[in-house]
Amino acid sequence: MTGFHFTVLIQLLYRVGKAPTVILQPNRTVVYRGERVTLRCEIWGGGGTEWTYEWKTNNGNAEKSSNEYIINRVSDTNSGKYSCMARGDHQLTEWSDAVTLTVRLSKPTVILEPSGPVVYRGEKVTLRCEIWGGGGTEWTYEWKTNNGNAEKSSNEYRINRVSDTNSGEYSCMARGDHQLTEWSDAVTLTVRLSKPTVILEPSGPVVYSGEKVTLRCEIWEGGRRTQWTYEWKRNNGNAEKRSREYRIITVNEYHSGKYSCMARGDHQLTEWSDAVTLTVRLPITPTVIKQPSWAQIYRGERVTLRCEIQDDGGTQWTYEWRPNNINSPTSSEFMITADSRGYYSCRGRRDSFTITKWGVITLTVFNSHPAASLSVSPDRVQHLIDQSVTMNCGGNDTKWRMRRFTGSTSPSYVQCSNWGTMHGSSCTINRLEDHSGVYWCESGSGEFSNAVNITVQDDYYDVIILVSPVHPVTEGDPVTLSCRDKEQNLLSNVIFYHNNKLINNDSRGELKISAVSKSDEGFYKCQHSGKESPRSWMSVRGEKD
Structure with a gap:
């Protein structure tokens, strides 16, 4: 035949000289259920070539893949032989040598709780046998202890109160569904005698000179009764033999330091305990502060005494006052009505071991009336925030100044022009926000009026106030207390309290005392329809004051 031409295209593939290598990660042929396994096909000397890879598993058919064959969670079905080959740029590798993977x-x-290998007598210990990848199988467990015979148990091996005989190595294995695990790696449990603990009485690390102090060395033995001899060490000095209790009858600053103990008995030796630091300080003397703080206190005035203890903070003190009477508090403040000159003292008590010295203040009370009198309108202790109040200084001097101090101001005794309007000897406050405090008049020559206490009920809604006299009342005089709402309406069905004790009152509208006595002095408050007024102090003075 003429006029015809045949072209034959033959694609030639030539083999690369060296077969690939299968690299296994993790680098071991035996892996465990649930592990992640990566097989990587590496070609030496094939750099720059774009390869496609084929993998052959369990001698089955080849499958195309990348150079990595990844099994995220390996299982029994993944056991077998794995090999790879590659093609690229007219090149064809041989099949790699097979890598055998055994799952x-x-x-x-064995998981130990508590986690440390060292435990102490009497502790509770749990050893737990955990199998990774054995979910869904009903396992029975065996434990091997101290290289002894195996014993069947659950996956937890519990020792409620560990003793010396429990020291040793613990391992476990499991059987289930025709499967048998290997023995676990052994966990070593070491049981030791408990480290002693130093107990300090009184319990705080700070004590005061003159107190009695006891340090006690306590050892947890897990039920044993050992005859111990004890040693004590202070500030890491030489050890000295003593009894279980280290007693200091009268502590002083020399005894400050770190104390630790250890014990010996029945061929046993404990470790040294953790050190307890004892700090000895000089006894505290409280400071008694009086408010108001001016020198001239007149009979019948209300005075607050405050007991201040300078310590390092955090101590819960209870307080004692002298002279003590039925109204003596256990708090740091003692509210009295000035009656006569005398001494008032306080001390703090932390516990049966720790008592401060007595702090003393001398209260001088003047029988004569002050050079001026301070009157209040409306004439009561409690007031509402959105109402005005006027205070008037009456006396011979025409240059009286109104002064005060409150809980929100320092004792600088700011004057009326800072918070009200002064007209002659009268000071008017139109809005009483933040104006609760003690008020008095002061002349240019340093004379003072009596002081009065003003309490502002600062709630806008549904408030009630107690109407009580702002000045001390005289024994034998009648007194009427009442309860009013924010509109100044007199309330009925009211309950009154004196020093937090319910008063039996028939009228239920006003509390009337026909002839007041010293026993009527104290705090009063009222309740109405679930609302309660603040409490106010009513002072009572003698007939001759």
């Missing part, structure tokens, strides 16, 4: 049931792991 086994995970070796159990």
Whole structure:
């Protein structure tokens, strides 16, 4: 035949000289259920070539893949032989040597609780046998202790109160569904005698000179009764033998330091305890502060005494006052009505071991009336925030100044022009926000009026106030207390309290005392329809004052 031409295209593939290598990660042929396994096909000397890879598993058919064959969670079906080859740029590698992957049931792991290998007598210990990748199988467990015979148990081996005989190595294995695990790696449990603990009485690390102090060395023996001899060490000095209790009858600054103890008995020796630091300080003397703080206190005035203890903070003190009477508090403040000159003292008590010295203040009370009198309108202690109040200084001097101090101001005794309007000897406050405090008049020559207490009820809604006299009342005089709402309406069905004790009152509208006596002095408050007024102090003075 003429006029015809045949072209034959032959594609030639030539083999690369060296077969690939299968690299296994993790770098071991035995892996455990649930592990992640990566097989990587590496070609030496094939750099720059774009390869496609084929993998052959368990001698089955080849499958195309990347150079990595990843099994995220390996299982029994993944056991077998793995090999790879590659094609690229007219090149064809041989099949790699096969790597055999064996998947086994995970070796159990013994988990110890508490986690440390060292435990102390009497503690509760739990050893738990955990199998990774054995979910869904009903396992029975065996434990091997101290290289002795195996015993069947659950996956937890519990020792409620550990003793010396429990020291040793513990391992476990499991059987289930025709499967048998290997023995786990052994966990070593070491049981020791408990480290002693130093107990300090009184319990705080700070004590005061003159107190009695006891340090006690306590050892937890887990039920044993050992005859111990004890040693004590102070500030890491030489040890000295003593009894279980280290007693200091009268502590002083020399005894400050760190104390630790240890014990010996029945061929046993404990470790040294953790050190307890004892700090000895000089006894505290409280400071008694009076408010108001001016020198001239007149009979019948209300005075607050405050007991201040300078310590390092955090101590819960209870307080004692002298002279003590039925109204003496256990708090740091003592509210009295000035009656006569005398001494008032306080001390703090932390516990049966720690008592401060007595702090003393001398209260001088003047029988004569002050050079001026301070009157209040409306004439009561409690007031509402959105109402005005006027205070008037009456006396011979025409240059009286109104002064005060409150809980929100320092004792600088700011004057009326800072918070009100002064007209002659009168001071008017139109809005009483933040104006609760003690008020008095002061002349240019340093004379003072009596002081009065003003309490502002600062709630806008549904408030009630107690109407009580702002000045001391005289024994034998009648007194009427009442309860009013924010509109100044007199309330009925009211309950009154004196020093937080319910008063039996028939009228239920006003509390009337026909002839007041010293026993009527104290705090009063009222309740109405679930609302309660603040409490106010009513002072009572003698007939001759």
